[in-house]
Structures are given as structure tokens and as C-alpha cells.
Amino acid sequence: MHFGVLTAALFTLQDIPSTPVNSSDSLWLWIAMGVGVLALIAAFVLARIVLAGDTGTAEMQAISNAIREGAEAFLSRQYRTIGILAVVIAIVVFFGYYLSPRTQDVALKTVIAFLVGAICSGLAGFTGMYVSIRANIRTASAARTSLNKALQAALRGGAVTGLVVVALSLLGVGALFFFFGGLDHPRQVPYQLVGFGFGASLVALFAQLGGGIYTKAADVGADLVGKVEAGIPEDDPRNPAVIADLVGDNVGDCAGRGADIFESTAAENVGAMILGAALYPVFGIKGILFPLIVHAINLVASIIGVAVVKTNDTEDPMSALNRGFYVTAVLALAGFATAVYMMLNGPGVQPMYLLFCGIIGLATAFLFVWITQYYTESKYRPVKSIAEASLTGPATNIISGLAVGMETPAMPVIVISAALLLSYYCGVQGLAGFPGISDYAKGIYGTAIATMGMLSCAAYILAMDTFGPITDNAGGIIEMSNQDESVRDKTDKLDSAGNTTKALTKGYAIGSASLAAFLLFSAYLEEIKSIVTAKVSAAGSAGYMPPGWSFTNINLAEIPVFVGALLGAMLTYLFSSLAIKAVGRTAQMVVKDVRDQFRENPGIMAGTSKPDYARCVSIVTGAALKEMVLPGILAVGLPVAVGLIFRNFSSTYGAGSEVLTRNGILNVPTINGVPVNLGGASAVAGLLMVGTISGILLAMLMNNGGGAWDNAKKWIETGQYGGKKSDAHKAAVVGDTVGDPFKDTAGPSLHVLIKLLATITLVLAPLFL
């Protein structure tokens, strides 16, 4: 049977007899789910170990409790807000599906998947944060005795987040696949999981936006009024905003990035399963379950990687963390190779090529991390050039930082381009034995395997990332409770390693978002094809489906697609602008409150009375939650608006239909002789793809520019160009402050935006047709 016809006929649930699945193949689902459960248990054990640690002096506990209360208060209010938004969107999605006759049967499933995705993401964020805000004081306390103990406490605390995030993504997708009948209808059910990715994205968007606004508003506000106006050092307990600043590290870096990576793995799981379904004739259900197995490997490798990390009191903690990462990467690669040879194999398949796709993905991750280091570490040219430019004042520091930021996308874009081209090529070669399948489908599957390869160490990377805010908090607790200099040295070392890991994971996150983007486009195109096929088939004899038709034509030369592309790129700029302005406004409220507190209570500066930390925390919480709504609604609303507008007006512009029929041969699907209107779907695809490209570049500019400014300041503080208090340092502080909302609010929120665009278009595709 011709493959094109076969896939064309595949996607109407009603019409296709269920495909009996070899029960030994479905075992893979249970293996993956089993590992997921074990990983949760491991996370629980790790959490118990961390929580059993010593909690230091009463003074330290008081500080830690204040952070914990602030973080938990923010999270609970944030989740309430997100919950309300999620329910509203769930209702919209449900009726969106229900209004289209073809999708009525999946309406409820999509909403269930959406809610499960949202809840799992929330749960993962909450659990990770629950542990990390308790790990901070244990790390601080351990630093009083041994660097190794402190390092292990922080990394293990971080590992809880890493394991819970990946395991819940795996279990959520796996469970939905099973309960939706995936073992009976393996080729249809992956499409019904798109809601899971969207739910994860939605929570991630608000978690990252709200957390990002919170953390930088508190940071900038505390610095402006504390360091600049009052002349007190960072983390000084007299500063009423100091606790809000420490809370921010948790809710921004920890909960935010956790939600970001949860979304990445969720979207990648679902997208790769959809592409696996398109290759069902080659791999059967094993191709669909492969992404889940990859994440099971990811979990096992990461647990071992975390377990082997130990250090002594003289070593740079970063070396110990890197050792753990290398162990994880080698194990993940070995596991990946085994999985490829066991699952993606068979007559006509050359698994070597497919394994090579995975290696390309892993290599891409390494290169992204290396490029991020090059642009943000003080030993290389970019940071040095910013530090040197600080000699002539803040203006040249800023110009130089922006120039570095604009340079940063060049190398990553070349790496991503090479990775896409190579993995596509390997996909085509690896499946060359199937002449009936288009090279396009084979190549795209190659890029999907590369994405899985890149994400195959995600749990360890996330552990390293969450290590950052834990050590940052530990340092703050030590600083505020006036511990010994030698203890402070240890936490400073850890804090510095934490800053590095935070920067590197940002490189990793944007790299995986870039690679996953192409996978998600392809899934979107498959989704549109599946809906059109079902529509035409539902029309019975009035419908005509050209043999082997696919929706793979996102033609930039069509006006609606071009307009969609323009709007998509514009969205990334406007969204960033709103996020940055939100930080500015919220920071002003912090400044105002701190000034008020200093005025109302002169005892604070004298050190005779305590500032009201909670008041400041509560103000930032309220403002950040309010500010996250507008950019969030813009991100959700614009793609929907474009899809709906061009669905209704596109026939005027001939998008997706007229251009295809212009040659006089009917090669578009028709119902009653009228071509199916693909204008809305095409315009949205243009928005998605060009929005993604623009978002990736802008995020790199902001993340790396911000990181470079930060480290230029730190480098000057080591004594370069006059060291602390020199004019160069003052100029560098300006750059650092500018970089803060770039690298910790707008940049990371753009990662999430890119993936949200992909998942929202996947879920709402039926509305655009």
C-alpha cells in the first residue's frame, strides 16, 4: 500500500480499525513508566536526605523561614491566578473543539490532557521549590563544616527538582497515552496529547514571567535603594527588600526554569510521539514510545551523575559538578545507543545513522554551553571588551554590551543550522530502505531524534541549575547571620559555581528550544493534515483528497503568511518590552516601600529595629502577579487572533489554496469542489516559525548580553581597571543592572514564549480551519 495514501487515511478515529499492538512492544511503555515511578521515589529519598541535614542557628532559621514563607506565599497566590486562567482557557479550548464536528470526540480528552499538563507542571514546580527553599539553610549550615557536604546538599536539593520535573513529564504523557487507549490506537492517540504540552506551556509562561518579574524587581529595587541610595552592601539585613530579593531567586530561577524545562520535555515528548506516529509503518509503536524511553534513560543517568558528585575543600566546585555531568552524558549516550538499536531497528533501517542524530543533539548541547561560556566568562574577549569599555563610562559599557549581545546569535545559529542539516541527512540515510516514505518525513524524524539527544541529560542539567538559587540563598543566609569569614568563603565559592551553572543552563534551554522548535512545527503541520483529512473524509463522496497530500507548504510569498510572520516577530519584541517595563514598574514600588520604611522607622538603618520584610515581599508579590497578566494574554491571544482572522478572510488573499491550484491541477483537498481554506493555518504557521526565529535571537541577545555585563562587573571587582569603587566599576554596575531584566526576565520568558506559540497552535489548530 502506498504510504502517502496510508497516512492520509490514518487519522480519523472512527474509520480506522484498531491496530493490534504486539504486547512485547507495549512493554516499553511500562518500562518507561516504571523508571518514572522509581525516579520519583529517588527524588523522595534525596529530599529526605537533604531535609535531615542540620538547620544551623536560630538566626539562620529565622532568615530561612522568612524566605520560605515569602516564596510559598508567592507560589500559592501565583498558582491561584494561573489556576483561574487555566480553567478559563480549558473552557475555551473545550468549546473550540466541540464546535468542530470532527473534534467533538477529542474535545474532552484535549481538555483533560491540558489540565493534567498544567497540574503536573505546577506540581513539579511546587515540589522542586518546596525542597530548594529548605535546602538553602541546610547548605548554609553544612558550609560551616565542609564544602563537600554543602555542595552535596545543594546539588541534591536541586536534583529533586530535576528528577520530579522529568519524571512527572514522562508519567503524565505515559499515563495519558495509556488511558486514552494508545495501546489500541497508537497512531491516533499522540495527537490527543497536545493539550498536555499546552497546559505545561501555559503554566511555564506565567511561572517564568511572574517569577522573572518578581526576582528582578526585588533585585533591582533592593540595589537601587540599598546600594545606591543608602550605601549599604548587598544582602544587608537592614535593607527591607533583602528577603524579597532572596525569595526572588527561588521563584524566578528555580520555579521558573523548572517550569521551562518541564515544558521543553513535555512538548518534545508529545511532538516526537506525533512524528513517531507518522512513521508507524516503520517502527510500529516502538517509534512512538521511544521518546519516553529516552527520558527514562535520562532519569537513570542523572541519578547516577548526582550520586557521584563529591569534592574536597580545595577543589573548584565547578569541576565536581562537571564530573557529574560527564558521567551523566556518557551514561545517557550509552543508554540512547542501546535504545536506538533495540527500538529503532529492523529490516531496512540503519540504526547507526539514527544514533548519530542523537549524538548530534548531544554535541549541540555541548556547543551551546561552550558558546555561552565564551560570551559570558571573563577569560574571553567579549566580557573583557565590556570591562575595558567601562573605563570611559557607563555609555560605552552599555554600547559595548549591546554589541556583544547582538554578536552572540551568530555562532549558535550556525550550530543549529548545521545540526538541523546533519540530523535531517542522517534521518534520510537511516531510513533509506523505505522508498515509499518521503525523504521529508525521514529527515524530520532525524531532527526529532537529535532533539531527544539534546534533552537526554535534562534532569542533571536542571539539578545543576537549581543548585544556583540554593547556593545563592545559602550565601545570603550566611551573610545576613554574620557567620565566620571562612564559612563565607565556602558559600562564595558555591555561589560563584551556581552563577556559572545558571548561565550555562540558559544556553542549554535556548538551544533545546531552538531544536525543539522545528520538531514542533512539523508536529503542527502533521496535526493540520490530520484534521483536514478527517474533514474531507467526513464529507463522504463530496470530499476529495489528493493522493498523498500533506500540509507542508508554509509559503512566505503569500501575504497572509508574510503578515503572520511580521506579527510573530513583532510579538517577541512587544512581549520583551512589556516584561522589561513590568520589572521597572515593580522595582519602583520596591524603591518606594523601602524609602517609606526607612523614613517611618529610623531604627532600621541604626540597626536597632528590624525592617518589615513581609510588607516588601507582599508588595512585590502582588505587583509581579498583576504585571504578568498582560504579556501573558498577548502571547496567548495574538496567535489565536491571527488564526481566526485569516481563517475568515484568507480566501480573499488566496492563501494556501489559490496558489496551489494556480497551475490548473487540483492538488488541494476539496469539499463540494471548494478547496479547504488553509489560510488561517498558514498564517499561524508563519507567525509560529518567524516568531520562533526572532524569539531565539532576541533571547540570545538578552541572556548572553546580560550575563556578559554581570561578569564584566565581577571581573572588575577582582581588581581589574581599578577594582571596586573605581569609576569603571560604577559604569559596570550600570551595565549589570541593565542586564538583570534582560537575562532573568525577558530572555528566559522568551524561551517559554517560543514553546507556548508552538503548543498553542498545536492545540488550537482545529479553530484555524
Next chain:
Amino acid sequence: MHFGVLTAALFTLQDIPSTPVNSSDSLWLWIAMGVGVLALIAAFVLARIVLAGDTGTAEMQAISNAIREGAEAFLSRQYRTIGILAVVIAIVVFFGYYLSPRTQDVALKTVIAFLVGAICSGLAGFTGMYVSIRANIRTASAARTSLNKALQAALRGGAVTGLVVVALSLLGVGALFFFFGGLDHPRQVPYQLVGFGFGASLVALFAQLGGGIYTKAADVGADLVGKVEAGIPEDDPRNPAVIADLVGDNVGDCAGRGADIFESTAAENVGAMILGAALYPVFGIKGILFPLIVHAINLVASIIGVAVVKTNDTEDPMSALNRGFYVTAVLALAGFATAVYMMLNGPGVQPMYLLFCGIIGLATAFLFVWITQYYTESKYRPVKSIAEASLTGPATNIISGLAVGMETPAMPVIVISAALLLSYYCGVQGLAGFPGISDYAKGIYGTAIATMGMLSCAAYILAMDTFGPITDNAGGIIEMSNQDESVRDKTDKLDSAGNTTKALTKGYAIGSASLAAFLLFSAYLEEIKSIVTAKVSAAGSAGYMPPGWSFTNINLAEIPVFVGALLGAMLTYLFSSLAIKAVGRTAQMVVKDVRDQFRENPGIMAGTSKPDYARCVSIVTGAALKEMVLPGILAVGLPVAVGLIFRNFSSTYGAGSEVLTRNGILNVPTINGVPVNLGGASAVAGLLMVGTISGILLAMLMNNGGGAWDNAKKWIETGQYGGKKSDAHKAAVVGDTVGDPFKDTAGPSLHVLIKLLATITLVLAPLFL
């Protein structure tokens, strides 16, 4: 005869019998050319009038002479550099064409067109500058007696640039059309003119880059060492860099923007003629000559507009300039309407709709100018918010300015989207009487008419723009020659109006570049179609051409197109980064030289001896010319590299061929049964389109962000937030300095880059196949 088949057969010069052109129709060519010659005469007369003006005191003359010598020295060295590059590129283009059998016959014509375009652009730049560096002192001298005389001297000096630029573009295209035999082969010759646009683009790129680097390096360098280190005011004659700064205004703003608009009109003329050729069955040669007539109208309307401008000593000069603009716009519109009804008319055409396209273009120009005002004038929220943020220091000033900059693309993108959709719609409606022509071709022609409408006031706009550097220079001459306070008041008024016009023209330039971009894409697609058609037809019976085939499929879902798109967007960032860094490096050389001069000759600061202005001018000249080469080569090299790489490797990735044949129906052109490889052409199109989108947005960010910073500083100087010398003012100066290379180097260079990408791909299209 079916239109598709007709156009498919059109484009091989050898095969098609010449189409006899109605001689009354060819009269339009002579009318347009005649007006072009008259406009040159008018420019000559205007120049005579301006040059007849009084040249002030000996002290003023000494300053003016120094500016003139510096500007002329720069221009002559710059043109030598550009000349060498142009000859090298001409040779490459010639052999590029000559290696492809189909294009051998046009190889020489393309090179001739390229060189004519480059020479005309250089000539226009040189003439405009020749007059404006002489108009500055006449303006300064006139300001000693009457504001009206000064205003008229400056505007008329600027009008010489405006008229020469538009007239040379018109005459160059018209003459080439005639000498290449356009009256005999009207449907083929427009394709042979693409070299003219490329020549103009190449000169414009280097003129804008070199001039932009020069002007801002001198400005930033002079400020850093003069205002900040030595504590002397702007334009103080003791500053050795002050003449270089004034020279910079001429070579950057005046010669640079002149080349930019020359390129816009040239590219628009050629692109619109190609689209006119595609609609030959409807309008005949009149559709091809229409763009030339529009520019003839532009010239007449602008001459009258300039002539009516007069003011009195109390009025805001901006009101007088605006009156002239309104007169020009009304006349241009009336002329445009007449031309539409006389030329774009006939059975089946509804000229009302086509006129409406032109109105849409003009309205777009107005809206762009209004939006630019909104974002850059101190009476609106954005500038006010930056000024307010300056209260908390330079960091918040910068954050706020960047947030404003990132917000700016939103409204223009919506305007451009609406303009594209509406003009496309009107194009389809206006030509609804021709069922044989695809809606796509009709709609695209509608967008082309809108672009012509937008550019129909270009000469006046350019006069207003060149008014800026002339009044800026006049102010500097008055300042340096210690004139009376009342004279200074007059030049300050003019200078302030000049700053406004400079900002507005930047809005206009980016608006026209955005709208022209779509026209140029379409011309590129037509060009590819024409080459493929010729190739297939040259293969005789071995070739197969699907009926009505067009190259209109730039499919972002194909890996090579997506990679091209990623690289195109990346190019705009890297190019901007290089331009900004070039300013920084050159400014450092200025700082060093000024410091050296102060040290070597203490009499300078004491006011007892003159600084060596020429030494500083010569240093900036050399550095700016060196620095413009790398970004220039990147801009030229990357599209060529992408085209060549994917031409050779694309078959692996199935771009432009496999996807189209996937449905099993052969709807691609083949030779010996092998599909023509369109991978290179597709990847380049992706680069072009997404590079353009990214470039437009980035340019808006930089132009408007820079303008807003500038005016926030100026607003504070009027006494807001503590006025001059307050901390808020210091913070605002930082923002202004950061904005300088944004708004005067990188932003304007991006306008040119966008158009260069379009013209280089048009010219080198044969290499990509």
C-alpha cells in the same frame, strides 16, 4: 491564450518576437525623462541661487572651509574604496552571468546597469553634498538677517539633493531601458535592469556604513573627551574633534541618507517595472513605464512644494516645512490619480481601486511619520517615561529606553500588515476583469502601486532630511564664530526643526523599505521563474514546463529555507553588532588623538593656539573607511554563500523539488526528467524574507529608541527633573550617547542592508540555479 502559458513563454529573449509598441505609449518614457532633465536644471538653478548667498565673516568662512575640505576628502577617499569594490564585484557578476549559458547575452548588460547604478548613486551623493557643505555657511550668514532667508537657504540646499537623487534614479533607469531596447522588448528588458538597483544598493551600503561610522565616532569621541573629560561645551572651537563632528553630519546624515533614498527609488523603479512586465497583457508598456511617471510627478510636486516654503521670524520653522510637505503631497496625489486614470486604465480595469492602492501607500507614509513622532517627541508618553526613569540613574534610563525601543515595532508592523492586505485586496478587485490572470499577480501589483504611492513625495522628504545637517552645520559655524545671541536663537530654531525632520525621514525610510521589500521579493520570484523558464526552453525537447508554473513557493517548513531564514535574521544582528563596534573603536581613536593634542599643545585649552582639526579628520576618515569593509563584505557575502551552498547540497534536503513532487503529480519543471534544483533559490529567498523582517524590527528598535533617548535628554534640558547638570540629566546623557550609534549608524545601515539583500539576490539569482 491562457495567461499562465503566455507568461511562461515570455522570458527568453531569443525566442520571442519583438512586440511592436504603440508609439503614443512610448511617449510616456520621453515625458518622464524630460521631467527628469528639467528637474536637474531646476536643481542647478536652485544651487546657483543658494551659492549666490552671502558667505559671512572671514572667521565663519574658515570654519566652513575646514568642514568642506574634511567632507570632500572623506568622500573622495570613500568613493575610491567603493570604486575598487564595485569593479571587483562587477567582474564577479559578469563571470557569474557568463558561466550560465542562458544569461551570457545579458551578462554585459547587467554589468553596465550595475556600473551605471553605482555611478549615478555616487554622483547624486556627491552633488548633494557639494551643495549642502556650501549651503551651511550661507544659511549661517542669512540667519544674521532673517529667519526666512536662512530657512530657505537650508531647504533649497537640501532640495538640490532631493531633486538630483530622484532625477538621476529616473534618468538612469529610463536611459538603460531605452538603450537596452525596452521599446522593442518591453517585457524582457526590465529584468536586465536589476543591476542598476544592485549598483545603487552597493554604493548606498558603503556610503551609509562609512558615513554612519564617521559621524557617530566623531560625535561620541568629541563628546567623551570634550564634554566629559575637558569640560568644554559642544561645538567649542578648542576641541580638536569639533570639525570632524561637523563633517560627520554631512557625510553621515546627508550623503548617507541620500544614497539610501536613491537606492529605494532605484530598487522600487526596477522592481515595479518587472511586475509591470508580468502584467503586460493588461496595461502594455504603460504598466512598465508607470513607475517612471510617478517619479516625474514626484519631482514636479516637490519643486513646487519647496518653492512655496516661506516663514517669518516668529513662526516655528517646522510649520513652514510642513506646509511645503502638504502642498507636495496634495500635488503628488493629484498627479498620481491622473497617471492612474491615463495609464492604468482600459477595458476590465477599475482604476479607482488602483488609485486607492496609491492612497494606501501615501497614508502609510503619514502613519509611519506620525508613529515616529509619537515615539520620539517629548510631548508623548514614551520619551517622558525615559526622562522620568533618568531620575533613578543611567541604568533605569537605559532599561526604559530599550523597553521603548522594543515596543516601537508594534504599531508600524500593524500598519504595514494592513497596508499589504488592503493594497493586495484592491489590486485583486481593480483587475477583477481579467479572469485569466491569477489573483496573486493582481494583488502583488496592488502592493507595488502602494509602494509607488509611498515614494511619490520622496524628493521633498529628502530635501527636508538634508535640511537637517545643513542647519546643524550652520548652528556649529555660528557657535564657533561667536556670533550674537539673537543669531544663535535663529539657528537653534532651525537646528531643532532639522532634528525633527531627520527623525521623521528615518521613519519614512524604514516604512518605504518595509513596503518595498515585498515588491522586491515578488520581483525575485519573477526573476527565478524567468530563468527557469529559459533554462527549460533551452533544453528543447528534453525540457518540461508545467503549464502556468510559477516560483512562488518559499516553504519555511523545508530545512534549507528555514536555515536560510535563521541565517538571514542572524545577519541583521551580527551586522548591527559590527557597525556598533566599529563606532566604538573609531571613537576611541578620536579620544586618543584629542588627548594627545591637548597634551602636546597646552595652548589649545588656553585658547592661545588652534588645534589641528585636519589631523583628527584624517584619523576618522581612515578608520571609518577601514571599518566599513567587514560588515559590508558580510552583507554581500552571506546571501551569496547561502545560495551557492544550497544550490549544491539542496537535493539532499529535497528543497523546492521533492516537496512539490510528493503528491505524485509532476508539477515542477524538469530537464531530462530531473526536476530543476530550486534549493539554492529557495534558501536565499528564506534568507531575504526573514532577514528583511528581522532587519525592519531591529532598525525600528534602534532608530526610535535612539531618537527617544536623544529627546528625553533634550526635554530634561528644558528644565524638567532638575534641568541641565542635574543627576537626571547626567543619566539622560548616557542614554543619548548609547542611542547615537543606534540611530545614526546601525539603524540606517540596516535600511540599506535590507534593500541590498533584495537587489543582490535579484542580480545573482542566476548563480543560485
